[in-house]
Amino acid sequence: xxxxxxxxxxxxxxxxxxxxxxxxxxxxxxxxxxxxxxxxxxxxxxxxxxxxxxxxxxxxxxxxxxxxxxxxxxxxxxxxxxxxxxxxxxxxxxxxxxxxxxxxxxxxxxxxxxxxxxxxxxxxxxxxxxxxxxxxxxxxxxxxxxxxxxxxxxxxxxxxxxxxxxxxxxxxxxxxxxxxxxxxxxxxxxxxxxxxxxxxxxxxxxxxxxxxxxxxxxxxxxxxxxxxxxxxxxxxxxxxxxxxxxxxxxxxxxxxxxxxxxxxxxxxxxxxxxxxxxxxxxxxxxxxxxxxxxxx
Numbered sequence: 001x002x003x004x005x006x007x008x009x010x011x012x013x014x015x016x017x018x019x020x021x022x023x024x025x026x027x028x029x030x031x032x033x034x035x036x037x038x039x040x041x042x043x044x045x046x047x048x049x050x051x052x053x054x055x056x057x058x059x060x061x062x063x064x065x066x067x068x069x070x071x072x073x074x075x076x077x078x079x080x081x082x083x084x085x086x087x088x089x090x091x092x093x094x095x096x097x098x099x100x101x102x103x104x105x106x107x108x109x110x111x112x113x114x115x116x117x118x119x120x121x122x123x124x125x126x127x128x129x130x131x132x133x134x135x136x137x138x139x140x141x142x143x144x145x146x147x148x149x150x151x152x153x154x155x156x157x158x159x160x161x162x163x164x165x166x167x168x169x170x171x172x173x174x175x176x177x178x179x180x181x182x183x184x185x186x187x188x189x190x191x192x193x194x195x196x197x198x199x200x201x202x203x204x205x206x207x208x209x210x211x212x213x214x215x216x217x218x219x220x221x222x223x224x225x226x227x228x229x230x231x232x233x234x235x236x237x238x239x240x241x242x243x244x245x246x247x248x249x250x251x252x253x254x255x256x257x258x259x260x261x262x263x264x265x266x267x268x269x270x271x272x273x274x275x276x277x278x279x280x281x282x283x284x285x286x287x288x289x290x291x292x293x294x295x296x
Contacts, residue, residue: 009040010039010040010070010071010121010122011040011041011042011068011069011070011071012034012039012040012041012042012069012070012071012072012073013041013042013043013044013065013066013068013069013071013072013073013093014027014030014031014041014042014043014044014047014065014073014075015043015044015046015047015062015065015072015073015074015075015084015087016044016047016073016074016075016076016080016098016100017075017076017077017079017080017083017100018046018047020075020076020077020080020100020101021100022100022111023047023075023076023100025111026075026098026100026111026114027043027047027075029111029114029115030073030075030114030118031043033114033115033118037122039118039122041058042058042059042060042064042065042068042069043058043059043060043065044059044060044061044062044065045059045060045061047075062087066087066088066089066091066093069093070093071093071094071095071096071121071270072084072088072093072094072095072096073095073096073098074095074096074097074098074107075098075100076098076099076100076101076107077099077100077101077102077103077104077107078097078101078103078104078105078106078107079101079246080097080101080107081095081097081106081107081147082106082147082148082245082246082247083247085133085145085147085245085267086144086145086245086247088267089145089265090264090265092265092268093268094128094268094269094270095267095268095269095270096109096117096121096269096270097109097269098110098111098114099111103284104284105189105280105284105285106186106269108271108275108280108284109272117272120272120273121270125273126270126271126272126273127270127271127272127273127275128268128269128270128271129202129203129268129269129271129275130266130267130268130269131147131184131185131186131202131266131267131268131269132184132185132186132202132205132226132262132263132266133145133146133147133184133262133263133265133266133267134146134149134150134182134184134207134244134260134261134262134263135260135261135262135263136150136182136242136244136258136259136260137258137259137260137261138242138252138256138257138258138259143242143244143250144244144245144247144248145244145263146184146187146244146245146247147184147186147187147245147267148183148184148186148187148190148191148245148246149181149182149183149184149187149190149191149192149244149245150181150182150242150243150244150245150260151179151180151181151191151212151241151242151243151244151246152179152180152181152182152232152234152240152241152242152258153178153179153180153212153240153241153243154178154179154238154239154240154241155238155239155240155241155251156238156239156251157238157239159236159238160176160177160178160213160215160236161176161177161178161179161234161235161236161238161240161254162174162176162234162235162236163175163176163177163179163180163211163232163233163234163235164232164233164235165180165209165222165230165231165232165233166230166231166232166233167224167228167229167230167231168228168229169229169231172209172222173219173222174235175211175214175215175216175219176214176215176216177211177212177213177214177215177216178212178213179211179212179240180209180210180211180212180232181195181209181210181212182207182208182209182210182230182232182260183197183207183208183210184207184208184226185200185201185202185203185204185206185208186202187208187245188200188208189281189285191210191246192208192210192221195210195211195212195213195221196210196220196221197210197221198221198223199281199287200223201277202277205225205226205227206223206224206225206226207223207224207225207226207230207260207262208221208222208223209221209222209223209224209230226262227262228261229259229260229261230259230260230261231257231258231259231260232257232258232260233255233256233257233258234252234254234255234256234257234258235254235255236254236255237254237255238254239251239252239253239254240252240254240256242258
C-alpha cells in the first residue's frame with residue numbers, strides 16, 4: 001500500500017510531455033477530479049498552459065515534484081514514461097502512465113478511464129508492479145539507467161563494428177554487426193523485438209543480448225540471468241555510441257569495454273487490478289492475431 005493512503009493525504013505529482021496533442025484537456029480532467037475530491041497534487045511548471053484555478057504553490061520544477069509526491073502521473077506515451085523513470089531514479093515513487101501516444105504499451109491508462117482509475121486508487125484497488133532497470137558503466141563510472149534497453153552501435157561510420165561479448169568473464173561470442181543491444185524484459189517488446197529478439201514477460205529476471213544486423217548466421221539473441229555482469233568489448237577503431245532508452249547518447253573511441261548490470265533499484269508502476277501483461281500484448285501488439293481472418 002502507498003504510505004499516505006490510510007491518512008487520505010496522498011500527494012500526486014503531475015508531469016508529462018507538453019508537446020503531446022490533447023494534454024491540456026487531460027490536465028483539466030485530472031485537476032477537476034482532484035479538486036472535486038480534495039486530493040492533494042502538484043504540477044510540473046513546464047505544463048502550465050494558462051490553466052485557471054491552479055495556485056502558484058502547486059507549480060514546481062521536476063526535482064521538487066519528486067520530493068513532494070507520493071505518486072507521479074506521467075502524461076504522454078511510452079517515451080514519456082521512459083523519461084520519467086530517469087527523473088524518479090531511486091526514489092521508489094510509483095508512477096502512473098496515461099497514454100496520449102500511439103502504442104501505449106507501458107503507459108496504458110486512456111484519458112476516458114481517468115475517473116474510474118483514480119477512484120480505484122483512492123479506494124486501495126490497484127496493484128504495483130516492479131520493473132527491472134539496467135545500468136551501464138565505463139572505467140568504473142556508472143552513467144545512465146535504462147528501463148527498456150542499452151544500445152551500443154556505430155557512431156559516425158557506415159562500417160560495421162567488431163564486438164566481443166562476455167558474461168561474468170565467460171566468453172559468449174564475437175561478431176561483426178551494426179551494434180548490439182542489451183534489453184530488460186520490459187524492453188523485450190521494443191527495439192529488441194524489432195531486431196529479432198524474443199518476447200520476455202516483465203517479471204523474468206533476465207537480460208536479452210540482441211545483435212543488430214550481425215554479419216553472421218551463427219550469433220543470435222541470447223538470454224542471460226540479470227544477476228551477472230555483461231561486458232561488451234569493441235575491437236574496431238571506429239567510434240561507438242551508447243544510448244540508454246533512446247535518450248542521451250555518449251560517444252566513445254574504441255577500443256573500449258562497457259559493463260552492463262542490473263540497477264540496484266526498480267521502477268514501480270501502478271496498474272489496475274484487471275491489468276494483464278498478455279492481454280496488453282494481444283491488444284497492443286496484436287500477439288496471436290490470425291492474419292488469415294477475413295481471407296478466403
